[in-house]
Amino acid sequence: MNEHGLPVVIAACLAAPAAYLGALAAINGWRRPGEPPLIRGAVPYLGAALPFGRDAMRFLDGLRAEHGELFTVFIGGRRMTFALDPMAVPALLKAKQLSFAPVADEVVDLAFALPKVREYAAIHALERASKDFLKGAALSPLTARMEAQLDALLPEYVDALTPAGQGHAEADLYRFIWDLMFAAGTDALYGQGVATPALSKAFDDFDQAFPLMLARVPDFIVREGIAGREFLVAPMAASTGPEAPAQSEWMAKRAEIMAAEDPEFRGRIQVSVLWAAHANTIPATFWAVAHLLRHPEALAAVRAELEASEGLRAGDRSTATLDQLRHLDSAIRESLRLSSGSLTLRLAAEDCELELPTGRFRLRKDDQVAIAPFLTHRDPEIFPDPEAYQHDRFYVEKGVKQFFKAGKRVPMPLMPFGAGVSMCPGRFFAVNEIKLCVTLLLSRYDLELVDDGPLPSYDLSRVGLGIYPPSQDVRVRITARS
Numbered sequence: 001m002n003e004h005g006l007p008v009v010i011a012a013c014l015a016a017p018a019a020y021l022g023a024l025a026a027i028n029g030w031r032r033p034g035e036p037p038l039i040r041g042a043v044p045y046l047g048a049a050l051p052f053g054r055d056a057m058r059f060l061d062g063l064r065a066e067h068g069e070l071f072t073v074f075i076g077g078r079r080m081t082f083a084l085d086p087m088a089v090p091a092l093l094k095a096k097q098l099s100f101a102p103v104a105d106e107v108v109d110l111a112f113a114l115p116k117v118r119e120y121a122a123i124h125a126l127e128r129a130s131k132d133f134l135k136g137a138a139l140s141p142l143t144a145r146m147e148a149q150l151d152a153l154l155p156e157y158v159d160a161l162t163p164a165g166q167g168h169a170e171a172d173l174y175r176f177i178w179d180l181m182f183a184a185g186t187d188a189l190y191g192q193g194v195a196t197p198a199l200s201k202a203f204d205d206f207d208q209a210f211p212l213m214l215a216r217v218p219d220f221i222v223r224e225g226i227a228g229r230e231f232l233v234a235p236m237a238a239s240t241g242p243e244a245p246a247q248s249e250w251m252a253k254r255a256e257i258m259a260a261e262d263p264e265f266r267g268r269i270q271v272s273v274l275w276a277a278h279a280n281t282i283p284a285t286f287w288a289v290a291h292l293l294r295h296p297e298a299l300a301a302v303r304a305e306l307e308a309s310e311g312l313r314a315g316d317r318s319t320a321t322l323d324q325l326r327h328l329d330s331a332i333r334e335s336l337r338l339s340s341g342s343l344t345l346r347l348a349a350e351d352c353e354l355e356l357p358t359g360r361f362r363l364r365k366d367d368q369v370a371i372a373p374f375l376t377h378r379d380p381e382i383f384p385d386p387e388a389y390q391h392d393r394f395y396v397e398k399g400v401k402q403f404f405k406a407g408k409r410v411p412m413p414l415m416p417f418g419a420g421v422s423m424c425p426g427r428f429f430a431v432n433e434i435k436l437c438v439t440l441l442l443s444r445y446d447l448e449l450v451d452d453g454p455l456p457s458y459d460l461s462r463v464g465l466g467i468y469p470p471s472q473d474v475r476v477r478i479t480a481r482s
């Protein structure tokens with residue numbers, strides 16, 4: 001090195017971090033007066049995408065300890081303001097300055113290749129039908145269809161897994177529930193025979209790629225997922241066409257609304273509903289069953305309740321009977337509390353100021369505001385010993401159990417189905433589906449986890465999408481009850 005070499009290297013070493021930080025601030029932005037603290041992350045443009053994607057709960061918890069209940073994080077080119085105070089949820093949901101439609105439109109475009117979905121005249125009528133046909137009296141025929149499908153498929157699936165001459169079957173529980181719920185739910189909603197093995201494989205490929213599609217990875221990385229989605233379009237279009245098998249009332253209404261649309265549009269819209277109907281219900285059913293099997297006291301309480309139910313003894317699995325299973329209801333809510341990774345997102349339509357119980361703050365046009373229920377779900381003040389599964393945590397004889405923080409009632413302590421305008425219209429059917437699966441399984445079979453030890457962890461890569469699937473499967477032994 002010559003006499004000038006060393007100072008040049010030192011200057012370069014000093015300049016490089018400064019240049020890097022400059023680039024980070026130039027790309028990931030500055031905090032303006034009145035805005036929440038800004039966390040830029042470590043990488044220009046990507047911001048904090050990596051630690052957020054790895055374990056959002058831990059990451060946001062760490063930021064909360066440092067910055068309080070409100071902060072903005074730069075993630076993948078986007079400013080996301082996290083409002084973590086559970087008491088602030090109603091004010092956020094009511095804020096006129098925030099809107100859900102552009103968030104939904106972006107998801108539908110990225111995942112289902114349906115750009116500008118809101119420009120289709122049919123879209124509002126479809127949303128209305130989802131709200132009307134998935135609750136109250138309309139739920140009875142749908143629940144009965146689901147029961148009939150499960151009733152027929154369950155023994156078929158168990159028999160197929162039972163080796164000749166053996167008294168019991170062994171299965172991977174998640175795979176077993178996935179196959180069963182996908183086939184039964186698809187046929188219940190769309191019509192007998194729609195759930196072919198090819199449809200199921202295509203859906204699985206698509207669903208696996210779903211988080212990456214939303215993260216805008218290049219198409220070649222999610223080739224299989226795209227192929228799966230494209231495969232689904234034609235059979236889903238046919239499910240609303242003139243040749244469709246007898247569908248649920250909800251689907252018949254959808255077919256009527258979309259009769260004038262072209263098959264490509266009908267197919268893609270139906271794929272989006274197929275995804276919404278299964279992607280969360282399947283893992284939610286898995287966790288409900290897996291927790292019961294891992295916790296003998298929970299299983300005993302639920303079994304006792306099922307055996308005491310007059311409705312079930314008379315073979316009645318209507319909503320009225322299912323609603324009376326309060327221990328089972330509590331156990332399902334508890335597993336939803338632990339496994340939900342959903343985010344409720346809204347977008348600021350313009351520069352604005354919002355008022356929350358904790359104070360006022362400014363947002364910029366296109367800032368996203370996120371409610372992260374999974375942090376409330378693990379708040380030890382609201383849910384003591386939050387990591388523990390307690391099957392009776394939500395148990396009440398009637399109505400819905402209340403929870404408190406600092407002496408005040410928490411308005412929405414459990415939010416696996418979202419809230420406000422984007423709240424899941426399928427929530428009542430989803431809970432009925434899970435209850436049907438659990439009651440049928442437990443009344444016909446003894447189930448036992450093959451290995452001791454804790455249940456698998458959650459697949460956190462699906463943060464924001466709903467119920468986490470397990471990171472790996474668990475073996476279960478299934479024996480017919482005598």
Ligand code: HEM
Nearest residue numbers: 130276277280281284342344416417418422424425426430
């Ligand atoms: C345990 C099961 C389920 C969970 C946890 C769940 C959760 C959710 C959540 C959190 C949203 C809102 C998404 C957002 O805010 O962007 C949503 C939307 C939706 N869900 Fe569910 N869901 C479940 C089952 C179902 C079922 C069984 C159906 C239909 C039969 C369904 C149909 C829908 C539809 C159509 C939407 C879109 C609503 C809209 O954008 O207006 N869901 N779901």
